[in-house]
Amino acid sequence: MTILIDQPHEFGDGAEQKKAAVDEKELLDGGFLLPHTNSFGQTFRDYDAESERRQGVENFYRINHINQTYDFVKRMRDEYGKLNRVEMSIWECCELLNDVVDESDPDLDEPQIEHLLQTAEAIRKDYPNEEWLHLTGLIHDLGKVLLLPSFGGLPQWAVVGDTYPVGCAFDESIVHHKYFKENPDYHNPAYNTQCGVYSEGCGLNNVMMSWGHDDYMYLVAKENKTTLPSAALFIIRYHSFYSLHKSAAYKHLMNQEDVENLKWLQVFNKYDLYSKSKVRIDVEKVKPYYLSLIEKYCPEKLRW
Ligand SMILES: O[C@H]1[C@H](O)[C@@H](O)[C@H](O)[C@@H](O)[C@H]1O
Ligand SMILES: [Fe+2]
Ligand SMILES: [Fe+2]
Numbered sequence: 001m002t003i004l005i006d007q008p009h010e011f012g013d014g015a016e017q018k019k020a021a022v023d024e025k026e027l028l029d030g031g032f033l034l035p036h037t038n039s040f041g042q043t044f045r046d047y048d049a050e051s052e053r054r055q056g057v058e059n060f061y062r063i064n065h066i067n068q069t070y071d072f073v074k075r076m077r078d079e080y081g082k083l084n085r086v087e088m089s090i091w092e093c094c095e096l097l098n099d100v101v102d103e104s105d106p107d108l109d110e111p112q113i114e115h116l117l118q119t120a121e122a123i124r125k126d127y128p129n130e131e132w133l134h135l136t137g138l139i140h141d142l143g144k145v146l147l148l149p150s151f152g153g154l155p156q157w158a159v160v161g162d163t164y165p166v167g168c169a170f171d172e173s174i175v176h177h178k179y180f181k182e183n184p185d186y187h188n189p190a191y192n193t194q195c196g197v198y199s200e201g202c203g204l205n206n207v208m209m210s211w212g213h214d215d216y217m218y219l220v221a222k223e224n225k226t227t228l229p230s231a232a233l234f235i236i237r238y239h240s241f242y243s244l245h246k247s248a249a250y251k252h253l254m255n256q257e258d259v260e261n262l263k264w265l266q267v268f269n270k271y272d273l274y275s276k277s278k279v280r281i282d283v284e285k286v287k288p289y290y291l292s293l294i295e296k297y298c299p300e301k302l303r304w
Pocket of ligand 3: 115119140141272
C-alpha cells in the first residue's frame, strides 16, 4: 500500500527509542516511514491541538474517566464474557465496522474497516512472513462492534479511547488525566495507591483494564479458541494502553511474559497509529488473502 509521507523520518525520536531500535533491530527495521502529520495536518495524538475534533475528543475523555470504575469494569467483563449475543465470522464482523466511526480518535474519521485494512496492509508490507501479525492488524479493533445495537449499543466512552488499569492509581500520563478527579475510585483508598488491589509483578493478566473494545476482542479471540500466538492476544488486549507502551507507566505490574510481549506490541503500535490516512484500500482486492488467514487461525463462526 502507499503511505502518504509528509516529512519522512526514521522510527524513534528520543534517545531511548533509538536505543530500543538498536536492541530490537530485526523487529523494528521494517523500513516503515513514519508520516509527520495525520489527515487533518496535525501531529498524531496531539490532544491539545486546535482542530475540528479537539473539543469532542476532550469531552469523550471526560465522560470516560468519570465512569470507568472498578465495579463498572467487573460488571462488563462478567456480562460480555458470556459471549451469548451473536454468532458470526471474522469477515462478517469486519463488514459491520463499515458503519462505525470512533469519536475518541483525533487522527481519523474514516469508517473503521479502512483502518483495519490500512493497519494490516502496512504490516504485511514490512513483515511479509508474519501472517499472524497481519491477521492481528485486521482484527485488533473489531471489538468496536460493541457500539452497535445487537451488541448492547454501548456508549462511546465504554468502547473506544485509550485504556488503563482500574483498581489502582490512574497514572498522570493518561490523556486528560485531570478528569479522573470526578471518578469515585480516585478517592477510594483501596483503589488509589500505586498497586491498589494488585501486587508488584503480578502480571497484566491479573489486572483489570478499563472496559472497551480491546478486552472484549481479547475475550472473543481467546474463548473461541483461535490459534493466534500469545503475542497476538497481548496486542489485541493492550493496544490502547498507551500509558504502558508509550509512557512506560505501570511497569511494576508486569511479569516476564508481559515484558516479552510488549516488544511486539511496540512494533504493532506504529502501524496502528501511523497508517491512518486518507488513502483508501481496495477491499475486494485484498479480501481473498485475509479470508485465507481467517480460515487458518479462526473457527468459521465465533461467539460474540
Ligand atoms: O482513539 C483511539 C482509538 O479508539 C483506538 O482504536 C484505540 O486503540 C486508541 O487507543 C484510541 O486512543
Ligand atoms: Fe483500538
Ligand atoms: Fe486501531
